Amino acid sequence: MKKIFLTLIVLVMTVLTACGQTTYEKIDDDENFIASVNTLQPSIDFFRSNGEKIATWELDEAYTGATLVGDEKMLLYGNQLKHADLVNLATGKVEKKIDVEKGATFAYYAKDSKQFFIANGEFNEVTAYTSDGEVNGKAKAGLYPYAMLTHDNQLFVVNFKDKFMSVFNEKTLKLEKKVPIPKSSHGMDFINEELWLGGHGDGEKPNSTVLRIDPKTSETIGKLDLPIMPIAFAKLHQSEFVLSHGESTLYEIQNNKVKWQKEVGSNPFAITAFDGKIIVGGYDDRTLYWIENRKIVKKTKVGKGPFQLLVRERER
Numbered sequence: 530m531k532k533i534f535l536t537l538i539v540l541v542m543t544v545l546t547a548c549g550q551t552t553y554e555k556i557d558d559d560e561n562f563i564a565s566v567n568t569l570q571p572s573i574d575f576f577r578s579n580g581e582k583i584a585t586w587e588l589d590e591a592y593t594g595a596t597l598v599g600d601e602k603m604l605l606y607g608n609q610l611k612h613a614d615l616v617n618l619a620t621g622k623v624e625k626k627i628d629v630e631k632g633a634t635f636a637y638y639a640k641d642s643k644q645f646f647i648a649n650g651e652f653n654e655v656t657a658y659t660s661d662g663e664v665n666g667k668a669k670a671g672l673y674p675y676a677m678l679t680h681d682n683q684l685f686v687v688n689f690k691d692k693f694m695s696v697f698n699e700k701t702l703k704l705e706k707k708v709p710i711p712k713s714s715h716g717m718d719f720i721n722e723e724l725w726l727g728g729h730g731d732g733e734k735p736n737s738t739v740l741r742i743d744p745k746t747s748e749t750i751g752k753l754d755l756p757i758m759p760i761a762f763a764k765l766h767q768s769e770f771v772l773s774h775g776e777s778t779l780y781e782i783q784n785n786k787v788k789w790q791k792e793v794g795s796n797p798f799a800i801t802a803f804d805g806k807i808i809v810g811g812y813d814d815r816t817l818y819w820i821e822n823r824k825i826v827k828k829t830k831v832g833k834g835p836f837q838l839l840v841r842e843r844e845r
Contacts, residue, residue: 551614553621554584558601561842563803565810565817566595569834578804580819580827596636597839598645598660606633606647613647615662625662637677639684642699646684648674655686655695657702668702670695680719680744687714687726694726696744708747711736718762720769723750727759727771735775741785755780755787765802772800772809779809781823793818793825801838810835 556562556575562583565574571588573595592607598615602624606613613633615625632651639645643660650673657666671688678685679699685708686695693707694714713736714728724744730736737756740749753759757775764770769782774797781789794811801808807820812834819827 551589551623553586553616555621556584556618558619559843561804562840563801563808563817564595564603564839564841565799565831565835566592566837566839567815567832567834568593568836570832572832574831576817576829578806580829582829585832594633594636594837595839596638596645597841598638599640599643600841600843602660603839604636604638604645606636608633608650627658627662629656634673634675634689635677637679639679639699641679641682646677648677648686650674650689653688655684655697655702666702668695668697668704671707676715676717678717678719680724683744685717685724685744687717689713689715706747708742708744710740710742716760716762718764718769719744720764725753725762725769725771727755727762727773729758729760737773739771751785753782753785753787761798761800763800763802763807765805765807770800770802770807772797774798774812777811779807779820789823791820791823793820798836799838801840803840803842808838810838812836 562575571592573586575583592605595605598604603616613627613629614623617624632649633647634650635648637646644665645658646655648655654669659665670686671691673690674686675689676687682699684697684699694710696706712731714726716727718725724742726740728736735757739753739755739759741751743750755771755773759771759773761772771780777792777794779791779793780787793809795813797809797811799810809818815831817829818825
């Protein structure tokens with residue numbers, strides 16, 4: 530009788546444990562997708578290149594961002610959460626809950642070193658993790674580290690509330706230099722060995738320019754006038770696309786000159802390239818705009834507050 534009782538307890542505990550584990554809809558390994566990370570009512574919508582919806586993950590915690598970790602996993606994090614979740618896309622299961630401090634602002638995966646970084650705006654630091662979620666290093670940054678990008682074995686970190694960008698060694702997280710930048714800078718990309726940097730603008734005056742910075746000398750070598758609040762970038766073919774969310778305007782740049790511009794979406798924050806198209810996420814109107822050959826060819830509704838766009842495109 531005692532043995533039966535103990536067996537029942539084990540079974541009950543197993544069931545309770547299983548019930549407490551979050552599982553999302555599976556995303557097939559061979560499925561290319563664009564994912565809209567929605568933050569007003571946390572959810573993630575997955576779409577194929579033809580606009581057909583694959584799945585929607587309804588998130589039961591206050592996640593404020595996500596990033597793909599390789600092609601197999603997705604990291605979910607939240608500014609007020611003390612954990613980040615590493616989810617296996619093929620199974621939909623949380624592989625690992627990572628202990629973090631409150632204050633996560635952004636996460637970025639570096640393909641070359643196969644590690645991801647989480648920036649923390651309360652402790653003003655950046656932590657490196659292996660692709661399996663193990664801590665791999667930690668470093669102090671400036672005030673409110675946010676946007677991150679790697680280039681030539683360096684990690685560039687924009688400190689949103691500070692007047693410099695921290696540049697670390699990608700593998701050791703040793704601080705290599707500080708690059709002067711305006712406060713409230715945000716969004717960056719590398720174009721022809723130049724670092725292009727956007728931003729919101731500090732105080733009452735909104736920013737209308739993208740700075741062109743020489744990453745080797747840290748000097749500003751030029752500016753592009755792209756009003757208002759250019760904050761997001763995407764490459765497609767021979768063009769660089771810049772999204773200015775203050776005027777909901779998308780700019781196409783070639784050879785440092787504006788070749789085309791169009792008003793797109795309502796208060797857009799996110800842009801990416803996918804399957805030969807530029808995709809823009811309208812935050813207020815909950816719409817993805819699919820742009821091909823300078824024309825909007827499709828509109829797709831998503832959850833409330835699309836704030837990030839993630840893309841997986843496997844080589845076939």
